[in-house]
Amino acid sequence: MRRDPEALLAPWRARWALSPDGAAFATPSSVLQPVTLDGRAAFLKLATGAEEAAGGRVLRWWAGRGAAPVLAADGDALVLARATGDRSLSALAASGPDGDDEATRILCRAALRLQRVDDRPRPEGLFDLTRWFAELFEHAAEQPYSHDGMFRRAEEEARALLAAPAGDVVLHGDVHHGNVLDFGTDGWLAIDPKHVHGDPAFDFANILCNPDPEVALAPGRFERTVAVIAEETGVDERRMLRWALAWAGLSAAWSERSGGDAGTTIGVGLRALQALEAPA
Known part of the structure; x- marks a missing residue:
C-alpha cells in the first residue's frame, strides 16, 4: 500500500x-x-x-x-x-492560427535552449533513442497493417533516422504546451523532462500532437506547424515529416499497448505519412 x-x-x-x-x-x-x-x-x-x-x-x-x-x-x-506567471501556451495555441504559431515558436526556442547545454559530464541514466523506440519496433511487428500500415512505415523511418542522426544532445523528450511554463520575469522554462539523448529534431515532433485534438488535428495545422518548426530550428521540412511519423508511431504504440487513446497521434501520423508519400 x-x-x-x-x-x-x-x-x-x-x-x-x-x-x-x-x-x-x-x-x-x-x-x-x-x-x-x-x-x-x-x-x-x-x-x-x-x-x-x-x-x-x-x-x-x-x-x-x-x-x-x-x-x-x-x-x-x-x-x-514553481511557475507563477499567468500565461499558458495551451491557451495561446487555442486562440487561433497566429497564436498557435507563436506557441510553436516558443516551444522550439525553449527546446533549442536546453539542447545547447553541454558544458559538463552528462547526467547518469540517459537512454539513447534506439532504446526509447523499442516499443514501436515491437508494436510494428505485431500490427504491421494497422492504420494503413502506419506502424510499419513509422518503424522504417525511425530506424533510418536513428542510423544517421544529425547530432547528439541531451533531449527534453516530452516537449509540449503543458511542459513549458510561464516563470514571469525568467521567461518560458521547461519542466518534467525524460532521460534521453539523441538527434535534436526528435524534441520538436511532439509539438505536432499537442496541445489537444482540436488544435492538433485542425485542417491545415499539421502542414503549417511543420513549416514553423523548420523555420525556427533549421530542421529540413522533409526530415521533420519523417520524425513526425516516427514519433507519432511511437506515441500511438505506447497508448495502444497501455489501453489508452491513440486517436490524436494516429491522426498526426497519417498526416505525416500522406505528406511523405505525396508526389514531389
Missing part, C-alpha cells in the same frame, strides 16, 4: 525548512507539494519511480538554463521553482 503523501514529504520539508503552500498529492511516479522556500514559490517533489528520478537528474544538470531551477536536491527529492 502506498504511504500517505504528507508523511512521505514531512522529513524533506523539515530538512529544507519548507513552508506548505497547498496539499501534498501523489502521481503515478512522484509525490509533490506546493511549498515556499525563503518566500519563493516552489514544489517539493519526491520521485517514486526510476524514470521520474532520472528526469530529476536532468533538471539538476540543466541548472536553470532553460528549465525550472532546482533550489535544493538530495537523491530522489528536490525542490523545484
Whole structure:
C-alpha cells in the first residue's frame, strides 16, 4: 500500500525548512507539494519511480538554463521553482492560427535552449533513442497493417533516422504546451523532462500532437506547424515529416499497448505519412 503523501514529504520539508503552500498529492511516479522556500514559490517533489528520478537528474544538470531551477536536491527529492506567471501556451495555441504559431515558436526556442547545454559530464541514466523506440519496433511487428500500415512505415523511418542522426544532445523528450511554463520575469522554462539523448529534431515532433485534438488535428495545422518548426530550428521540412511519423508511431504504440487513446497521434501520423508519400 502506498504511504500517505504528507508523511512521505514531512522529513524533506523539515530538512529544507519548507513552508506548505497547498496539499501534498501523489502521481503515478512522484509525490509533490506546493511549498515556499525563503518566500519563493516552489514544489517539493519526491520521485517514486526510476524514470521520474532520472528526469530529476536532468533538471539538476540543466541548472536553470532553460528549465525550472532546482533550489535544493538530495537523491530522489528536490525542490523545484514553481511557475507563477499567468500565461499558458495551451491557451495561446487555442486562440487561433497566429497564436498557435507563436506557441510553436516558443516551444522550439525553449527546446533549442536546453539542447545547447553541454558544458559538463552528462547526467547518469540517459537512454539513447534506439532504446526509447523499442516499443514501436515491437508494436510494428505485431500490427504491421494497422492504420494503413502506419506502424510499419513509422518503424522504417525511425530506424533510418536513428542510423544517421544529425547530432547528439541531451533531449527534453516530452516537449509540449503543458511542459513549458510561464516563470514571469525568467521567461518560458521547461519542466518534467525524460532521460534521453539523441538527434535534436526528435524534441520538436511532439509539438505536432499537442496541445489537444482540436488544435492538433485542425485542417491545415499539421502542414503549417511543420513549416514553423523548420523555420525556427533549421530542421529540413522533409526530415521533420519523417520524425513526425516516427514519433507519432511511437506515441500511438505506447497508448495502444497501455489501453489508452491513440486517436490524436494516429491522426498526426497519417498526416505525416500522406505528406511523405505525396508526389514531389
